[in-house]
Amino acid sequence: MKKIILSTLLLAFMFWFGCELPTPTAEKIPVTPEQQQNLLLRKVVAIGNSLTAGYQSSGLVKSFQQHSYPYLIAQQMGIGWRFGMPWIEEPGIGSTQLTDPNYIAGPLRMTPAGPAVVDSTRADMVMGLLSNALFPRPYDNLAVPGADLNDVLTTKVSQDNPFFNIVLRNPNLGNFTMLEQALIQNPSLILLWIGNNDVLGAAVDGGDLTQITSQQDFRTRLEAILSTIREQSSAQIVMANIPYVTDIPYVNALDVIFVDFGALGQLPVVFDENFQPVDFNPDTAAVLYLPLKMTESGVSHVLLPFLTAYKTTGLGVPDSAFIADFLIQTGMDAAVAAVQAAQIVQGMIASGLNPSGIPIPENLTLTADEVQAIRDAVDGFNSIIGDLAQTYQVPVVDAKAMLQQLNSSGIDGYSGKYVLFDLANTAFSLDGVHPNNGGYAIIANMFIETINTAFGQAMGLNIPQINTAQFQGQYLAELQQYAGRASLPDAATRALEGVKYLFVKRNR
Amino acid sequence: MHQKSVAILVMLIFLVSSVWGGGFALYEFGGRASAMGGATVAQAVDPSTIFYNPAGLAFLKGTQFYGGTTLIFPKARYVGPEPYPWAGEVYDAESQVFTPIGVYISHKFNERLGVGIGITNPFGLGLKWSDDFPGKYFSKNSEIRSFYISPVVAYQISPHISLGGGLDIVTSQVILDRYLLVSMDPPNSDPGVEVGTVYMEGTSKLAVGFTASILARSERVGFGLSYRHRVINKFEDATADFTIYDQYQTLFVDNLGLFVDQKGSTEIPFPGILTVGMYFRVTPKLGIELDYNYYTWSIFQELVLDFENYRLDTKIEEDYRDSYTLRLGAHYELNDNLSLRAGYIRDKTPQPTYSVSPILPDNDRNNFSFGFGYSTGKLKIDAGYMFVNFGTRSTFENGIPVAEFNGSYASNASLIFFSFGYAIR
Structure with a gap:
């Protein structure tokens, strides 16, 4: 009796563990391109x-x-x-x-x-x-x-x-x-x-x-x-x-209005409708460009929207006081500078520029540090x-x-x-x-x-x-x-x- | 700013596939019969004949109890197709054990008339996969359990021939737990995104079937024929409980009113079974039997899931075919107390390839069984083991994937069964 039970159990276990679940081979799905x-x-x-x-x-x-x-x-x-x-x-x-x-x-x-x-x-x-x-x-x-x-x-x-x-x-x-x-x-x-x-x-x-x-x-x-x-x-x-x-x-479109002023560095200057710097020196061969008036110093880029304001309100276009100061900085005698500044302002108005003297706000310029x-x-x-x-x-x-x-x-x-x-x-x-x-x-x-x-x-x-x-x-x-x-x-x-x-x- | 109302029409892929099919049919409801591979329709040795062949009751003596259970340990493995989507990955189903019972009482009123009642679970299995199984959108966990209460009566029309029959009073319970996939732009966002889970559960209304059978036997030869009628299980108050992930609540639940817990209904048929078998007592100690079961699975053509929200309604083509099982069994009486048994089963699946799914991947099976019986006085014990080998089956035909969820499956099951018999008087 015991033999029968034991051998039945043994046979059952042989089946149970002997017949491991097979791992079917993976089907290959035909894949079109x-x-x-x-x-x-x-x-x-x-x-x-x-x-x-x-x-x-x-x-x-x-x-x-x-x-x-x-x-x-x-x-x-x-x-x-x-x-x-x-x-x-x-x-x-x-x-x-x-x-x-x-x-x-x-x-x-x-x-x-x-x-x-x-x-x-x-x-x-x-x-x-x-x-x-x-x-x-x-x-x-x-x-x-x-x-x-x-x-x-x-x-x-x-x-x-x-x-x-x-x-x-x-x-x-x-x-x-x-x-x-x-x-x-x-x-x-x-x-x-x-x-x-x-x-x-x-x-x-x-x-x-x-x-x-x-x-x-x-x-x-x-x-x-x-x-x-x-x-x-x-x-x-x-x-x-x-x-x-x-x-x-x-950022870079108006880089063309920058002129090298030597010791003063690169500065944006007054420009004409063709984005050419305006030469304000009436008689000599040497050119005179006038920098735009800005709030920030060290400016390396003037942002595009400035263009509209420049044309409509004369934003950044220097007034006579700013021009005179600039001329003095370049070595001109103070009295001569004042006279010439007044003449330049007259010329600006005649050519359609508005010498407003309003400085370009800092949100329209990027300084080198900011860049x-x-x-x-x-x-x-x-x-x-x-x-x-x-x-x-x-x-x-x-x-x-x-x-x-x-x-x-x-x-x-x-x-x-x-x-x-x-x-x-x-x-x-x-x-x-x-x-x-x-x-x-x-x-x-x-x-x-x-x-x-x-x-x-x-x-x-x-x-x-x-x-x-x-x-x-x-x-x-x-x-x-x-x-x-x-x-x-x-x-x-x-x-x-x-x-x-x-x-x-x-x-x- | 005013917001224009946007009526979103979201397309749903409510993945479904073949539900409980051939693989869920069980035939192991007596320790002796099971050890002989279920080949027992022409014998009537113990009260399990209430299940196998009611007419056999007329050949039993006195009042007898017979009852036991089968421990079923199914295993299943899935391998994804190559090269995608699951490039040959292997997933194993979780270990579970199922315990269908077969419990009977028989009583012989007089020389000719016998009655009995049995409780069995002829359809009852399940399969549970892991949470990372790619087929979890079809089935994460599925289970079906049926209860048959079968009062039967048998009458001997001659000393060698009896007729029998009875009723099957049936209720069943189904569980289907799956993950939900939603596709916003089918088929371009196929297979969609997982938005939660749904747990569906239902208990069927009581249904009534019947059985009718004949047993003819002499000292050395037996012939049995048994018919069990189909049963349609109607699930009218099934519940679908949705668990939708937080981030999808607003769209699917609040805005679209989908995936709200609700009721549903469906019908699942259990097929009719016709069994014929012949028994020969080759020597006084050795007997063999060969049986044939025919299952009318072709009644299972489609499964309709009908929800309160019509957008969740689903119809699944099942397209089952009738199937058959061949059973060969033998017993050898070692002495007056001890008997050895063995059997072989060839089981043809009703499931066409395109219906093969993670709910229960079925296949043609080859089963081997063996066991022993010990009896002394009024008591007897029958025990045994069966190995059910499904082999491997893929959802590919001629290299072409044909199912909704494709891959290769392997499965087998170990069954341990034991029954106790007691002659009450």
Whole structure:
């Protein structure tokens, strides 16, 4: 009896432990090239700020959004038809502040009188410009003009930046942040260009260094974004770094009005409509340039909006007392200097200049120290981007190098000059900060190149480059289109400073 | 700035797949019969014949009790397909034990008439996967339990032939626990994002089935034929309890009114079973039996889950096929007290490849069983072991994935069964 029971038990155990559960061989899923590419192209979303939204000329409108680099890339990938965009209809939403708060300015347009705001929308109708407000899921281009790193992680609604409400559509869409709206769509590829606004506000506001995000916060926030993506999705990421602010026309366009005064250094001087320094020496061969009157010393850049104020109110144009002082400094006898200063002022008035004697305020100039501080911040941010890119295995688009190249040798025939200096070939839009159609195409090509390099081989993918030449002459066409249009009267003096309001931090 | 109202239309992928199928059918409700691979329809040795062949009651003597349980230890393993999405990763189901019972009392009124009642769990198994198992959106944990109360009666129409039959009063309970996936932009955001879990549970209304059978036997030969009618389990007050992650509450629960705890209804059929078998006593000590079961699984064509919120309603094509089982069993009487038994089962799955799912990946099975019986006076003990080998099965046909959730499965189960018999008078 015992033998029977024992041998039965033994046999049972032999079966139980002898028949280990086999591990079946993994099946091979047949993958077509299209399916393989779809691993990357299935769901592309973009996170960023105005540069990713396709912002141009101080505003956002469908014709600009169609040239946003994520939309261009999606088209090159063949998925443009299903790439969800928050389309904003004409006349678009600009950031130029109008004196009548009931109206929202449209973007800048190129008119024969220069960049100007020619359209506006009633403030209470602005949300109506979003033609696909009922788009039944989050947009794929989730970039919000004005967003910084912190906004990507935390902002759901905004009181003073309408773009958050236009793009994120909270609370109706469920109170998700930009990052959450990207992740809830289970993306396969995330285009990420963020962090510019963590330093740009400081530059466009004339060197208010308090507006720069600390290095520690920058690292913490960017790491939070990348780690959240890695934890909650299997998406690939492509990230771009941050260009130097001195490479944008808003900062460097007026470098042409600087003249070397030897011991006094480089100073901006009184200039004519062709941006040529005006020679105030009537009779001798030696030239006499007159420096502009400024609040700050050690100025290395005068910001673009100064141009409008210079023309309309004579901002920075020296008065006779300032001129006399300057002449005395150059070694002239005080009595002679006073006489000559009076003559120069007469000549200025005769030639249409307004010798107001009002110094250029510090928020329209950048000193060498401020430039260095901003540059140090950008270098720090870019090294954090490089670090984290390595940690999280993210290929980086070198936007900084691209802007440097645009400024030095140009790209594809495009230049980094401001539109007033290179109407036909500039890659920048009228606000001097954001690229134009051609500029965004160049950026799209850089992303495409980075994507192809990083994933092309594994995915059997070779996204074609965009022919950038097709976007040449944007402002020649605009000049014709807006030939008969005058600037809105209350926008005329603020047109060029409008873009600043996108970046300068307000209470959110 | 005024906010324009946004009516969001979110697309849901409420993943579903084949629910409880062939693999959940159990046949082990007596220690002796199980050790012989269930080949027992033509024998009627103990009161478990109430389950296997009611007509056998007419051949039992006096008043008898017979009861026991089977410890079932199922194992399952999943391997993801290559190259993606789970590149050959291996996931094992969690260890569980199931204990279906078979308890009977029989009574012989006179030479010809016998009655009895039995309690069994003919459909009752489950499978629980880990939280990182990629198929958790189909099933994280599933279980079905059925209770059959079967009063039966048998009558000898001749000394060698009896007829029997009875009722099956059936209730069953199902549990399905799964993670929820939502896709915002199908198919481009396939497979979507995980937003929470849903726990569905239901108990069916009492349903009634019946059995009818014949047993003909002599000293050396037996013939049995038994039919058990199908039962439709109606779940009318099933509950679906949703646990939605905090960040998705506003959109899915508050704004869209989805994933709110609610009631639902569905129907799950248990198939009819026709069994025929022949028994031969080869020598005075050795007997063998060969049985054949035919299962009418083809009644399981679709599963409709009907929720209060119609957007969660689901219809699943099951498309089961009728299936069969072959059972070969033998016993050898060592002496007056001790008996040895063994059996082999060939079990054909009703589950087509595209219905194979993590709820219970079924397959054709080859089972081996053995055991012993010891009897003395009024008491007897039957015990044994069965190894159920499902082998491996993949959801690929000719290299092409055909199921909703694809991969390869391996599974087996060990069964230990024991029953006690007592002759009351």
